[in-house]
Amino acid sequence: MIAALRKLLSEKGEHHMERIWNLKLRREISGWLFVLPMLLFFIAFVVYPIISSFKGSLYSFDYAEYTYAGFDNYKQLLGDSLFWKAVWNTLVFVVYIVPSVTIVALLMAAIIHAYPKKMQTFFKAAFYVPGVTSVVSLAMVWEYMYNNQFGLANYLLKVLGMPPINFLGSGYAYSSLSLILITITIGSAIVVFSAALNGIPRDLYESASLDGATQVRSFFSITLPMLKPSILYVVVTSTIGAFQVFAIILLMTGGGPAYKTTTILMLIYREAFINMNFGLANAMGIMLCLLICLIAFLQFKLLKSDVEY
Structure with missing residues (x-):
């Protein structure tokens, strides 16, 4: 009888914890959905241009094609x-x-x-x-x-x-x-x-x-x-x-x-x-x-x- 009662309480506790975790997960997902439009805007118009600009800084443009220059552009700027x-x-x-x-x-x-x-x-x-x-x-x-x-x-x-x-x-x-x-x-x-x-x-x-x-x-x-x-x-x-x-x-x-x-x-x-x-x-x-x-x-x-x- 005691063992059965313990098992029942354990199952209820696990079920309660599972409900709490599901509630937290839903709240986190809702929060991310609210910030998702601004996050996508930030990635598209801030993060991506910075990465693209850094990539472009490693190349040299000679009116015909891009050639890889490494950090030569930065060395030129420093001097x-x-x-x-x-x-x-x-x-x-x-x-x-x-x-x-x-x-x-x-x-x-x-x-x-x-x-x-x-x-x-x-x-x-x-x-x-x-x-x-x-x-x-x-x-x-x-x-x-x-x-x-x-x-x-x-x-x-x-x-x-x-x-x-x-x-x-x-x-x-x-x-x-x-x-x-x-x-x-x-x-x-x-x-x-x-x-x-x-x-x-x-x-x-x-x-x-x-x-x-x-x-x-x-x-x-x-x-x-x-x-x-x-x-x-x-x-x-x-x-x-x-x-x-x-x-x-x-x-x-x-x-x-x-x-x-x-x-x-x-x-x-x-x-x-x-x-x-x-x-x-x-x-x-x-x-x-x-x-x-x-x-x-x-x-x-x-x-x-x-x-x-």
Whole structure:
């Protein structure tokens, strides 16, 4: 009798465990089915192009056929002074753009947050417009503003009694182009920070006020710690965008003067579509991808403390 009872309990236990495992399996399958469309999109438009680009970087194109070249394209890049100049120029744009976008967007979001909801919507839309406007249209407007003879910027300098400036010349090219790129990318950062600010519980500020904390102290003790995930997101995405600057520079300076504003993407464009050297262009693309991954990895390491995803 006892043996039969033990056998019955064992069978029930096994049946119960089997039901639990089947339920877990169904949940996992359901989860994978939900992410499958995006996973296929990611494989088709991110993973496969990277693998294909790496494969293409191992070949040399001579207008007739591809010939296997091994790592010769990478060796050529390592000894190419123009490539390293383009890397330096790209890093300069990253240094100009990323801190400016992060700090200014955070301050503007904090200012906008004090207004009523309708006013917040208006200002967020106003800052976001340049990000969705045609790059060609923006380049034409800014080229007019920077014009040496009749540009609006030099007209204002003349009114103030200051000499005209060649904004796209060698001395001001970085800052002038960076200003354009900042105005284009800052809108999305403001929207992200505004949403994060709206998600911070008001009870925290009320408790801090009761304890005698000033607005500045509350900003550094409450707001900044609560915004760490958003700050990390903005820093990483703006860094990736800064590494990929291309259209504005191509339209306004063409990489000049004297390759001073030539970026890695400018060289990739030139090698691929002008010199028809697709192997070298693919090698540049892989080097750019590795550089972006390295910088993003360092940013996650430096800014990930107390960040919840």
